[in-house]
Amino acid sequence: QSALTQPPSASGSPGQSVTISCTGSSSDVGTYNYVSWYQHRPGKAPKLMIYEVNKRPSGVPDRFSGSKSGNTASLTVSGLQAEDEADYYCISYRGSSLYVFGTGTKVTVL
Amino acid sequence: QVQLVQSGAEVKKPGASVKVSCKTSGYTFTDLYVHWVRQAPGQGLEWMGEINPNTGGTSYPQKFQGRVTMTGDTSISTVYMEMSSLRPDDTAVYYCARDGWGGGSDFDYWGQGTLVTVSS
Numbered sequence: 001q002s003a004l005t006q007p008p009s010a011s012g013s014p015g016q017s018v019t020i021s022c023t024g025s026s027s028d029v030g031t032y033n034y035v036s037w038y039q040h041r042p043g044k045a046p047k048l049m050i051y052e053v054n055k056r057p058s059g060v061p062d063r064f065s066g067s068k069s070g071n072t073a074s075l076t077v078s079g080l081q082a083e084d085e086a087d088y089y090c091i092s093y094r095g096s097s098l099y100v101f102g103t104g105t106k107v108t109v110l
Numbered sequence: 111q112v113q114l115v116q117s118g119a120e121v122k123k124p125g126a127s128v129k130v131s132c133k134t135s136g137y138t139f140t141d142l143y144v145h146w147v148r149q150a151p152g153q154g155l156e157w158m159g160e161i162n163p164n165t166g167g168t169s170y171p172q173k174f175q176g177r178v179t180m181t182g183d184t185s186i187s188t189v190y191m192e193m194s195s196l197r198p199d200d201t202a203v204y205y206c207a208r209d210g211w212g213g214g215s216d217f218d219y220w221g222q223g224t225l226v227t228v229s230s
Contacts, residue, residue, distance in 0.1 A: 003154070032214075034213050036216055036217070038217075045205060045207075045220035046147070046155065046205070048210075048217060051213075051216035052213055052214075052216065055212065057216075089155050091155075091215045092215065093213075093215055096169070097169035098169060099145075099214070101156060103154055104154035
């Protein structure tokens with residue numbers, strides 16, 4: 001059960017946009033619309049940013065958006081801010097009550 | 111308000127077992143699944159499994175089957191994660207997380223994390 005594939009790093013200047021990909025397979029991302037994204041800062045618990053591919057929990061800025069095409073899901077952060085610097089992880093349902101995280105992407109605000 | 115409060119840090123020797131607790135409050139315990147996630151030093155997040163507090167039903171990825179047991183106590187709204195045959199590479203921060211009202215993997219509230227150190 002290998003992890004979903006994410007780029008190790010992504011970066012952008014304040015105000016720019018950054019998009020992070022999350023590539024799985026037809027067994028997980030490609031079949032189920034149960035892809036979520038988490039922001040994780042050192043020493044803190046992960047924070048839910050997007051669920052069910054493109055839904056935002058209350059309190060999450062609309063600068064964060066999610067999408068999916070085929071076996072790849074994406075998280076876009078628009079209008080990048082210094083506070084967005086963190087690690088981001090995707091997770092997908094893969095059937096039979098099983099889930100798998102992505103490898104994680106470190107976002108740096110230049 | 112919803113809270114998940116985990117037990118404190120543990121230091122264990124290789125081969126030993128550890129049991130981490132996660133006390134929930136602020137919602138009906140039996141309504142929502144609880145998941146466990148860990149992060150080893152310098153590594154990413156890893157999903158360890160889930161428990162249905164209403165039925166006690168569990169699901170684990172193959173990697174943890176036979177070594178991890180998740181249980182719940184409805185009388186005190188607490189779930190437990192027990193791992194046996196600990197190895198040094200089990201050193202990690204372990205988190206419990208509530209599965210929200212969405213369709214799946216929307217872990218909307220998390221515990222503060224419990225550091226488990228495995229060392230001889």
